[in-house]
Amino acid sequence: MLEYSNIGIFGKMNSGKSTLMNLLTQQETSIADATPGTTADVKMSLMEIHGLGPTRLFDTAGVDEPDVLGEKKRAKTLQLIKECDLVLVVIDPSTSNFTYENEIIGMARELDKQVVIIFNLFNPFDDDVIVQCKEKLLAGILIPVFSLVAVDVTFRQPLIDFILANFEPDFKPMPLLPFVDANKYYVLIIPMDEETPDGRFLRPQALAMEYITRNWAFPVAYRLDLSKARGAVNESNTEKERFQRFINSFTDKPHAIITDSQAIDIMSRWVSDDILLTTFSVMMINYTSKGRLAEFYNGVKALETLKTGDKVLIAEACNHSRVNEDIGTVQIPAIISKRFPGVVVEHNFGREFQSNSSLEKYKLIIHCGGCMISHQKLQARLRDLRQVGVPVTNYGIFLSWVQGIAALEKVVNPWLFQK
Ligand SMILES: Nc1nc2c(ncn2[C@@H]2O[C@H](COP(=O)(O)OP(=O)(O)OP(=O)(O)O)[C@@H](O)[C@H]2O)c(=O)[nH]1
Ligand code: SF4
Ligand SMILES: [Mg+2]
Incomplete structure (x- = not known):
């Protein structure tokens, strides 16, 4: 990149x-x-x-x-x-x-x-x-x-x-997927629906494909039917069997699976512990923040202390067109209102972030993957948040946390606890 x-x-x-x-x-x-x-x-x-x-x-x-x-x-x-x-x-x-x-x-x-x-x-x-x-x-x-x-x-x-x-430019090289090894398989879980754009992968998916290929490893895309996977028992079992047949078809088991964050509820249950699992959103925020994933991981702990009347800010760094089941405007607010009734959710869309004085009122910021902003812009946001003492987490980490501590640890493991 x-x-x-x-x-x-x-x-x-x-x-x-x-x-x-x-x-x-x-x-x-x-x-x-x-x-x-x-x-x-x-x-x-x-x-x-x-x-x-x-x-x-x-x-x-x-x-x-x-x-x-x-x-x-x-x-x-x-x-x-x-x-x-x-x-x-x-x-x-x-x-x-x-x-x-x-x-x-x-x-x-x-x-x-x-x-x-x-x-x-x-x-x-x-x-x-x-x-x-x-x-x-x-x-x-x-x-x-x-x-x-x-x-x-x-x-x-x-x-x-x-x-x-x-002037000394800051070109600290930042590997997108530091755990990728040559000659190993990497599965990209890409749920598609009628809203998914035709003719191209989304930016994080395309970046992962390119990075894995460049590093002499093998990217394999898998289209998951999310609604079947979450559907009635029969349907879910059929979709799970299809996935297992796919995984078992590799002579060498895939080294890691990178999933759309929306499918983490399924993948955290279906992927066995001998395969690394993470999400595109976690990958992107680690990359754009130049390796500061730990801050987002630590930030998620703020959820444990949320109480009625507290405010949470959902920050989306671009103004992409929003579809029915949009993560930032529908899915995450729904989870928050169910898990933390009385907590107020607000949004910040686009490249411009709020001033420090208006950030102070939040107990937590839940940030998107940040795939469309520069690392300088994201670093500036993180600096502002550190200054006002407001913790920040990320979509992928939040959605994994919702699945329980085991899922959370699993998705950060490839970055924070591997080589
Ligand atoms: N003679 C001369 N004129 C200059 C020089 N640099 C800029 N100017 C003129 O000074 C005027 C202001 O220059 P700008 O480049 O618009 O200044 P600016 O700092 O961008 O100004 P703002 O956009 O109003 O903040 C213009 O008419 C320029 O042509 C210079 O080195 N010599
Ligand atoms: S910048 Fe954020 S909101 Fe925009 S497409 Fe990337 S992850 Fe989504
Ligand atoms: Mg000017």
Whole structure:
């Protein structure tokens, strides 16, 4: 899977942020204009920077815009700092008050982000002015500084060289399925119904297929009829026999089964203990969080202390079309209202997460697999939740917990307790 570095351009209005974005992308990605507040929202551009690899470049609104609208833009801009690997602070050296720049730098440093300062020289300045600016900017803190003229394209390559010299991308390799061994079989349980999209696997299924194949192992997809498996005894037995015939048809037993979380109630009963069992949702959250599955596993314990009036937030990281038996809007709320009557369920859909102050009211966050968001976005969410002390778990872990402690331990075992 492609790893991107997130580089954000921050600063006051009219400092030349959009011009810098356009300089880097070599086209008019953002509107640059002398009107203060031209950029109203975060603007993202994907690009490949030679030597740096795939990059998400973000242009932002100026943080010094007054009034209510300015405050909204500012909140969104500051929120983005959390998702950046590198923060570029653009400064017009003729400016004399660095309160806003210092705020950005302070916040970025607090969040352990890499920071560089770009002086955009609207007019020729002598070195003294730059030296004075540096002194006013968080005195004593060493931050790499570069001066350029953003409207002059000859500064593009020197700027890129400066970024390459001063930025270390975080490309910690993260195996999708660390327990996969060459020459072993891996079964993917894929229940399909009339709502399942034609002509393609879902992203986590396709990623698992690709990963297993790339690692010289053998992925095998199995379509489970969930309604039969959960149906009347006769039907359920027939479906179970079909599954067992399938498993017994392997000369070498499958090493692991990765199931759709919705089928964990069936799979936790049907899969014997000599085969590893986990879910796509657990796989994805471990991958996107860069190996922080233990946090989601520990978070599920918060369910044991839920009481009437407590609030639980179900967080879905994208706005996919929701079908009748949707996990986040139907299945999990139904389980919660049955197991924990009086507990209030709320939802957060899409890429934007709630502010810390509104997260505080929840006793637990139940997060989806996060297969459509960047690891930086998920890490930012986890950081916010740690800050407000709210535990987080995940769909796959929650649905396994519902089946009992044995099922829960089984699905996290391949990650937390294997090699
Ligand atoms: N002469 C000169 N003009 C510049 C330079 N950089 C930007 N400008 C101009 O300054 C104005 C503001 O630049 P923008 O890139 O829109 O500034 P911004 O920081 O994105 O501003 P907001 O979106 O309002 O926050 C535009 O008219 C640019 O053409 C520069 O290096 N030299
Ligand atoms: S990001 Fe979350 S809600 Fe969207 S498809 Fe992936 S798991 Fe489902
Ligand atoms: Mg702009």
